[in-house]
Amino acid sequence: MKVICVSGGSKGLGKGVVEDLLRHGYSVATYSRSKTEFIEKTQEAESSERFYWESIEGTDLEALKLFAQKVFRKYGQIDGLINNVGMASDGILTLMNSGDIDQLISLNLKSPLHLTQTCAKYMLQQGRGIIINISSIVGIRGHSGVAVYSATKSALDGFTRSLARELGGRNICVNAIAPGYMDTEMGAMLGEAKRKQIIRRTPLNRLGKVEDIVGMVRFLLSKDAEFITGQTLIIDGGLTC
Amino acid sequence: MDYKEINQTVKDFIMQINEEQELGISEVQDDDSLVEDLGFSSLYVASLVAFLENKLEVDPFSTNRAVITEMRTVEDIAKAYEKSLNTS
Numbered sequence A: 001m002k003v004i005c006v007s008g009g010s011k012g013l014g015k016g017v018v019e020d021l022l023r024h025g026y027s028v029a030t031y032s033r034s035k036t037e038f039i040e041k042t043q044e045a046e047s048s049e050r051f052y053w054e055s056i057e058g059t060d061l062e063a064l065k066l067f068a069q070k071v072f073r074k075y076g077q078i079d080g081l082i083n084n085v086g087m088a089s090d091g092i093l094t095l096m097n098s099g100d101i102d103q104l105i106s107l108n109l110k111s112p113l114h115l116t117q118t119c120a121k122y123m124l125q126q127g128r129g130i131i132i133n134i135s136s137i138v139g140i141r142g143h144s145g146v147a148v149y150s151a152t153k154s155a156l157d158g159f160t161r162s163l164a165r166e167l168g169g170r171n172i173c174v175n176a177i178a179p180g181y182m183d184t185e186m187g188a189m190l191g192e193a194k195r196k197q198i199i200r201r202t203p204l205n206r207l208g209k210v211e212d213i214v215g216m217v218r219f220l221l222s223k224d225a226e227f228i229t230g231q232t233l234i235i236d237g238g239l240t241c
Numbered sequence B: 001m002d003y004k005e006i007n008q009t010v011k012d013f014i015m016q017i018n019e020e021q022e023l024g025i026s027e028v029q030d031d032d033s034l035v036e037d038l039g040f041s042s043l044y045v046a047s048l049v050a051f052l053e054n055k056l057e058v059d060p061f062s063t064n065r066a067v068i069t070e071m072r073t074v075e076d077i078a079k080a081y082e083k084s085l086n087t088s
C-alpha cells in the first residue's frame, strides 16, 4: 500500500485530498493544529495502518522533521508528499506588520521546504517518490492585496522546478498545482464584490471547488503521470488564460 | 556498530544504488573513489548519506564534523560515520 504525507489535512483542500486518497486505497499521514470532526471520524473509521494524524504547529521545523521520521518508521516508506499547508492574508504590503509577513513566509515557504527536505531523504533512499506542492494562481499572475502570499507561492513554483532537476535522477517527480480561488475557509476571506468579480472573469463561470483539485493530485500520484515533473499545473476554470 | 559493520553497510547501499541505477559496478573496494571509480553523481552521494543517516542515526555532515566534498573514497565515508558514532 502506498503511503502519502499530506500537510494540513484537517479541512479545506487538505481534507478533500485525504478523503480521496483513503477512498482510493492509499495510507495517509497528515497533521494540522486542531483536531477537527473530520479527523476524529476518520480516526474512528480507519485502522492506524491506513490513517495517522498528529497535532503540529506547521512553523515548528523540528516537529515537522520528527513527524516525517515517525511516519517513515511506522510505515517503512513514504511514497508521496503533498505540501498543502498554507495561509493567506489580505492587505496592502505597506500596511502589513513585519510579524505577519514573517508568519506567511514561515508557514507557506519554510515549512514545506523543511518537510520536503526530510521526506526527500527517504525518497532518495527508496529511489522513488512524488512531491506535489500546492501553490496558487496568484504566484503566476498579479493580484492586489496578496503580495507576500504571492511571493511565497511563486517561490514554491521555483522550488518545484529546481528540485525536479535535482531529484529526477533518483526517480522522484516534483510538481506544483496552482488552484484558482476555491470555496474553502481560506476562500471565504474574499468579500462578496471580489467574489462576483472573479466569477465574472472566469470562463467557466464559477469559483473552484476542492473536488476540482483532488483528481489532479491523484493523477500526479499515479503511474500515468510518471513522465511529468517540474511543472506547475493551473486549475482555475480559465481565469488566467 | 563497529567499523567493519559500518564499512559493510556503506558497501551494501552502494551495491543497491548500483542495481537500481544500473551502474555496472562488480565489486566495491575501500579505496575506490566514489566519483571516478564507481561513477557516483552528487545525487547518488546524497542518497548514500540519506540512507546512512537513517540507518545509523547520525549525520556527520550536518554538524561540520566532516565535509562531504572532502569525502573521496568508500573508506573516507565509512570512517566519517565511525568517528561520528563514537563521539555522539
Ligand SMILES: NC(=O)c1ccc[n+]([C@@H]2O[C@H](COP(=O)([O-])OP(=O)(O)OC[C@H]3O[C@@H](n4cnc5c(N)ncnc54)[C@H](OP(=O)(O)O)[C@@H]3O)[C@@H](O)[C@H]2O)c1
Pocket (backbone or CB within 6 Å): A007, A008, A009, A010, A011, A012, A013, A014, A015, A031, A032, A033, A034, A035, A056, A057, A058, A059, A083, A084, A085, A086, A087, A088, A107, A134, A135, A136, A137, A178, A179, A180, A181, A182, A183, A184, A185, A186, A187
Ligand atoms: N482557498 C483558496 O482559494 C486557495 C487558492 C489557491 C491556493 N490555495 C492553497 O491551497 C492550500 C490549502 O488551502 P485551503 O483553502 O484548503 O486552506 P484552509 O481551509 O485554511 O486549510 C488549511 C489547512 O492547513 C492547516 N493549517 C493552517 N495553518 C497551520 C499551521 N500554522 N500549522 C499547522 N497546520 C496549519 C489547517 O488546520 P488547522 O487550522 O487546524 O491548523 C488546515 O488543515 C494552501 O496552500 C493555499 O494557499 C488555496
